[in-house]
Each structure stands twice: as structure tokens, then as C-alpha cells.
Amino acid sequence: MAYVDGFVTPIPKRKLAEYQRGARKVGKIWRQHGALEFREWIADDVKWGKRTSFLRAVKAKPGETISFAYVVYQSRAHRDRVNASAMKDKRMAAMMDPKKMPFDMKRMIWGGFKPLVSL
Secondary structure (H helix, E strand, O other): OOEEEEEEEEEEHHHHHHHHHHHHHHHHHHHHOOOOEEEEEEOOOOOOOOOOOHHHHOOOOOOEEEEEEEEEEOOHHHHHHHHHHHHHOHHHHOOOOHHHOOOOHHHOEEEEEOOOOOO
């Protein structure tokens, strides 16, 4: 069964076009290194919860929205190989300077997930 990396990222609305350009580049790199899918969505019906919410989880600030993304792999071992290979790609080096990122990397949430239900 597949394995998925999931991401929730706060993005300043004024930098959304820049973020989208970067996400397209990253997605192409990951696909070229073997990821099966790379998908990103932007918040549409996401509200502040009283105790929990996507916005609270990333400590979203005024003027920010969030992206929800996932990358699909064959397995965790496949994910580990793809990530290691993609992170060594020279094209990634140019995008990894935190000062040049169009979002605050410290507030991005990510993790790997194994299947629970598949219909």
C-alpha cells in the first residue's frame, strides 16, 4: 500500500504566487525522483477553531492563508529513497535558503503517514 507525506503550510497571501511557482518546481523535482503524486491545495473553507484548527496548528497570522499538500510514494522505504535523492538535487539547493522562502518554515507542519483505510 502507498505511503504519504502530508504538509500544512502558512503562506502570506501577498506571496501566494511566489509560493505556487516554488511548489510547482518542488513537485516536478519530487516526481522526477520517483514520487507517485504531488498535490497542493489552498484553504477555501478553513475557519479558526476555538481549541484546534489548521490555522491554529500553524499559528497563522493576519494576512496569511494555508496550503494543504501531500506526496504519495509506494512505501515508506520508497519515500525515504525519493526524499534523500530529491534533497541532493542541485535545483533544491537554490530554494532552501530560509531567508528567501515565501513562508515561515518554522511553522510548517509535516509528517509521514501509513494507510489506515483505503476504499
